[in-house]
Amino acid sequence: MISASQQQERFVEAVGCFVAAVREQEPDRSEAAFHEMYRNFQDAGPQEAAQAAPRLAALLPEVPPGPRGTIAVIVGACVERGADPGPCAPYIFVELAETLAAVGEFCERWAETGGGDFPDPEPGEADEAIFERVGPEAALAWLSMPQWEMASLAMLNHPTVRTALDGSLRARLLRAVRAVAEASGHEFKCLTYALLVLDDEPLVVLHRPTGTGTGTGYRMRMSGIGDNFQLHTLLADLLVGGGHVPGRAPSPQEAAVCRDAPGQVHTVGSFNLVTPSGDWVWNEGTPTDIPVVDGVRLLVLDPPPYERSWPAGRFFPHMTGDLVLERVLDAAETRYWLDGCAPPK
Secondary structure, three states, X not given: OOOHHHHHHHHHHHHHXXXXXXXXXXXXXXXXXXXXXXXXXXXXXXXXXXXHHHHHHHHHHHXXXXXXXXXXXXXXXXXXXXXXXXXXXXXXXXXXXXXXXXXXXXXXXHHHOOOOOOOOXXXXXXXXXHHXXXXXXXXXXXXXXXXXXXXXXXXXXXXHHHHHOOHHHHHHHXXXXXXXXXXXXXXXXXXXXXXXXXXXXXXXXXXXXXXXXXXXXXXXXXEOOOOHHHHHHHHHHHHOOOOOOOOOOXXXXXXXOOOOOOOOEEEEOOOEEEOOOOOEOOOOOOHHHOOEEXXXXXXXXXXXXXXXXXXXXXXXXXXXXXXXXXXXXXXXXXXXXXXXOOOOO
């Protein structure tokens, strides 16, 4: 009978065989080693995942397009099991950029060859007509996009990866995925939102009570917040729960699931989130929707025009979120910021 440790070691051995076969450019042996590695992956423990992830990530440029997305998913799963994402992420993002470029070509060729509804970008048994219509490389890129999204999210769940990601590469990836969304109607929303996550980002929040003309201001710092539903709940926890402003305070559990606790809990909104120009900041958006004024994101809180409720939690269940109140602004600072804001609409 094979022990658990022996089963785990088989995965590492299979990874070694696959790496060797790919680098020696032996397609038949590579395919057999790939299937053996994939079969043993479920038995891999954290130690084995830690050994395998950087080796497989570094191999990605040499893996044929067909299995490349699957290897990326395995790398992401290894990271989720505890492997260090740092050495893996650069390879994932370079290949993601290449895949998005090929997906852009897919969209162009699809339009040039008659247009119509785009096929679902899901790996599996794909219609051969897709390959004939746009070519194998573009078709494989399109069909592997969900895999690259999964692998990228596994990396971007970690703040060290997000803060190390080159700003120009991040911007290029965002432009590419948005262009694909515009051309195809497939948003790849999780990838877009993950690339938009802010870390150690300063935020000035102004609470403007109805009818008084005065307000209170707060200097905050946010990290790892996936959407404005999550931000809204954490704002209410700090400001209402902290006794700074009146209203309904979220329960401790409602706040916890927006930071690092698992699951979702029903909550009710406490504010209307507004830009300095008076436009609404929708809960469905991200904190990047909050405009930068004088070098800092500036958010105004007005009373809610109607009751809103939603499941409090994290858009990215494996991403830790945080919002910290650094200090309360004095009256002069608050007035400075409020004087530049449009009145509530």
